Amino acid sequence: EYEEKTGRAHRPLSPKQNVRKNLDFEPLSTTALILEDRPANLPAKPAEEAQKHRQQYEEMVVQAKKRELKEAQKRKKQLEERCKLEESIGNAVLTWNNEILPNWETMCCSRKVRELWWQGIPPSVRGKVWSLAIGNELNITHELYDICLARAKEKWRSLSTGGAEVECEDAGFSAADREASLELIKLDISRTFPNLCIFQQGGPYHDTLHSILGAYTCYRPDVGYVQGMSFIAAVLILNLDTADAFIAFSNLLNKPCQMAFFRVDHGLMLTYFAAFEVFFEENLPKLFAHFKKNNLTPDIYLIDWIFTLYSKSLPLDLACRVWDVFCRDGEEFLFRTALGILKLFEDILTKMDFIHIAQFLTKLPEDLPSEEFFTSIAAIQMQSRNKKWAQVKKMLVFDNR
Amino acid sequence: MGSAEEDYNFVFKVVLIGESGVGKTNLLSRFTRNEFNHDSRTTIGVEFSTRTILVGDAVVKAQIWDTAGLERYRAITSAYYRGAVGALVVFDITKHQTYDVVDRWLKELYDHAEASIVVMLVGNKTDLAQAREVPMEEAKMFADNNGLLFVETSALDSTNVEQAFETILKEIFHKVQKQKQRSSQGNTVSLASESPESTTLAQTEKRPCCVAL
Numbered sequence: 001e002y003e004e005k006t007g008r009a010h011r012p013l014s015p016k017q018n019v020r021k022n023l024d025f026e027p028l029s030t031t032a033l034i035l036e037d038r039p040a041n042l043p044a045k046p047a048e049e050a051q052k053h054r055q056q057y058e059e060m061v062v063q064a065k066k067r068e069l070k071e072a073q074k075r076k077k078q079l080e081e082r083c084k085l086e087e088s089i090g091n092a093v094l095t096w097n098n099e100i101l102p103n104w105e106t107m108c109c110s111r112k113v114r115e116l117w118w119q120g121i122p123p124s125v126r127g128k129v130w131s132l133a134i135g136n137e138l139n140i141t142h143e144l145y146d147i148c149l150a151r152a153k154e155k156w157r158s159l160s161t162g163g164a165e166v167e168c169e170d171a172g173f174s175a176a177d178r179e180a181s182l183e184l185i186k187l188d189i190s191r192t193f194p195n196l197c198i199f200q201q202g203g204p205y206h207d208t209l210h211s212i213l214g215a216y217t218c219y220r221p222d223v224g225y226v227q228g229m230s231f232i233a234a235v236l237i238l239n240l241d242t243a244d245a246f247i248a249f250s251n252l253l254n255k256p257c258q259m260a261f262f263r264v265d266h267g268l269m270l271t272y273f274a275a276f277e278v279f280f281e282e283n284l285p286k287l288f289a290h291f292k293k294n295n296l297t298p299d300i301y302l303i304d305w306i307f308t309l310y311s312k313s314l315p316l317d318l319a320c321r322v323w324d325v326f327c328r329d330g331e332e333f334l335f336r337t338a339l340g341i342l343k344l345f346e347d348i349l350t351k352m353d354f355i356h357i358a359q360f361l362t363k364l365p366e367d368l369p370s371e372e373f374f375t376s377i378a379a380i381q382m383q384s385r386n387k388k389w390a391q392v393k394k395m396l397v398f399d400n401r
Numbered sequence: 402m403g404s405a406e407e408d409y410n411f412v413f414k415v416v417l418i419g420e421s422g423v424g425k426t427n428l429l430s431r432f433t434r435n436e437f438n439h440d441s442r443t444t445i446g447v448e449f450s451t452r453t454i455l456v457g458d459a460v461v462k463a464q465i466w467d468t469a470g471l472e473r474y475r476a477i478t479s480a481y482y483r484g485a486v487g488a489l490v491v492f493d494i495t496k497h498q499t500y501d502v503v504d505r506w507l508k509e510l511y512d513h514a515e516a517s518i519v520v521m522l523v524g525n526k527t528d529l530a531q532a533r534e535v536p537m538e539e540a541k542m543f544a545d546n547n548g549l550l551f552v553e554t555s556a557l558d559s560t561n562v563e564q565a566f567e568t569i570l571k572e573i574f575h576k577v578q579k580q581k582q583r584s585s586q587g588n589t590v591s592l593a594s595e596s597p598e599s600t601t602l603a604q605t606e607k608r609p610c611c612v613a614l
Contacts, residue, residue, distance in 0.1 A: 079502075086505065093512060123478040124513050196477065197447050204449050204464065205480070238480040316476040 127239035133327035142243040152214030181225040188230040228307030257331035275393040301361040332389040340377030417467045419491035420499040424525040427556035482513035494524040495532040521550035528555040
């Protein structure tokens with residue numbers, strides 16, 4: 001009868017299924033806990049036992065009430081905190097939309113905006129602000145994205161039909177390389193934020209992620225696809241429309257630090273690690289010594305953090321806040337964040353050995369407290385003997401030559 | 402672009418919002434798979450299902466998004482609401498608290514979604530009528546005053562679930578049709594209309610398959 005109504009052929013419901021299980025059982029002292037005497041057909045309880053049971057019953061009720069009250073208070077507090085947070089986000093949205101974004105050039109560097117920026121950009125304007133802050137030095141247009149995507153599709157088609165060698169205009173990059181790269185993209189997409197279920201096969205942004213990564217391999221065949229990129233593209237897709245996400249993606253990867261890492265330029269990567277160690281020793285000398293003693297080199301954790309811009313190791317909301325400031329302050333902030341993490345967990349890390357440190361740092365606690373985290377980053381000094389990040393890096397480049 | 406067949410094929414993105422535990426995931430599974438899960442866990446991230454229905458003589462594909470973690474994962478809010486043309490704001494008729502916060506959900510919705518989005522208020526769990534805390538008239542009045550569609554459902558015994566989704570999809574469909582008429586009167590080339598409102602709705606029209614794997 002039900003099925004006739006809906007006109008869908010599904011397995012019939014058993015009557016049992018139609019009864020809601022009492023899953024959200026709450027110890028409501030008045031309803032759920034009832035003290036009853038023995039049924040009339042059995043001998044009555046002795047007075048002593050009845051008294052004992054009454055006492056136990058009353059204790060249970062008191063406990064249940066206490067629990068209820070505590071739960072209710074906890075819920076109320078959570079709700080209040082949520083309201084407060086939502087209100088502050090709401091106010092921030094207004095400021096961003098009405099004051100900052102219309103006057104971007106003049107306002108983006110003011111102290112007031114920097115402070116608001118540090119608090120985290122509200123999700124509804126985040127994409128816009130990132131785009132503006134990253135810029136479009138490469139002058140990529142939506143049309144260029146379409147062209148790159150069309151080329152990528154062409155290549156996928158010829159690969160899937162097992163067609164003859166694709167004539168590639170970009171000499172030096174063999175079809176086999178490209179094929180491997182395409183396989184890698186497919187594999188990585190399903191591993192990108194798997195618990196969000198957004199990018200997996202059949203998920204709403206699976207095709208978008210695939211398109212952006214494919215288009216990039218056609219836009220920059222010299223770089224191609226490198227693991228870690230799928231996370232960066234995914235975070236951008238969460239905040240921007242497809243073509244704008246591609247523009248931000250390409251420009252972001254074009255920054256010197258990202259280019260060094262994604263092209264796996266070992267010399268430059270070592271320079272970055274060395275510069276990082278200068279500030280590590282300066283800010284956290286004890287932990288630095290502990291790491292040295294355990295032969296824990298920065299590549300062990302920094303590679304993961306830099307390649308995915310923290311989106312894999314940090315809880316996503318925190319990673320996005322790191323991105324907020326990274327888009328504004330550039331590569332220096334990535335290393336400052338790294339030091340902030342080490343500082344926040346200094347006490348725990350000092351007690352750990354090599355393996356545990358490595359494991360801990362590549363998967364940071366889910367419940368990492370955001371305020372403490374950003375306070376810790378703010379406390380990091382990015383000056384070493386009067387030299388700033390860029391100067392230290394430059395010096396090291398010379399040393400390496 | 403624009404064969405007669407394509408003109409009548411639509412993909413509508415509809416989002417489910419509301420407090421944790423009001424039955425969003427079960428409404429989704431009842432509508433898309435005719436299933437109800439007693440032991441459903443808290444949704445982590447996004448659940449995502451589609452079902453195709455006929456509206457008049459047009460084939461409409463409903464792409465329904467369900468999430469629990471909006472308050473836990475602020476990072477995905479923007480993606481969640483982007484491109485949505487319909488929203489079901491769900492509360493539990495047996496828990497007044499879930500109804501009290503409906504206006505907060507509406508605020509968040511209007512902060513992120515297009516103003517033209519079609520919104521339906523849904524009072525779920527009518528099978529628990531004996532424990533009702535939110536009178537139907539009260540919710541109905543709230544919906545009327547705020548220009549929302551309104552329905553009461555039970556994902557458990559499937560009362561009105563089908564109707565709820567059909568009603569909102571029809572409403573969206575009519576809105577799109579009106580918009581199309583308007584834009585064709587203005588002699589604009591069907592899809593690439595300049596006005597932001599019609600762009601969003603136009604985007605919902607079925608595009609050729611994007612990726613050939």
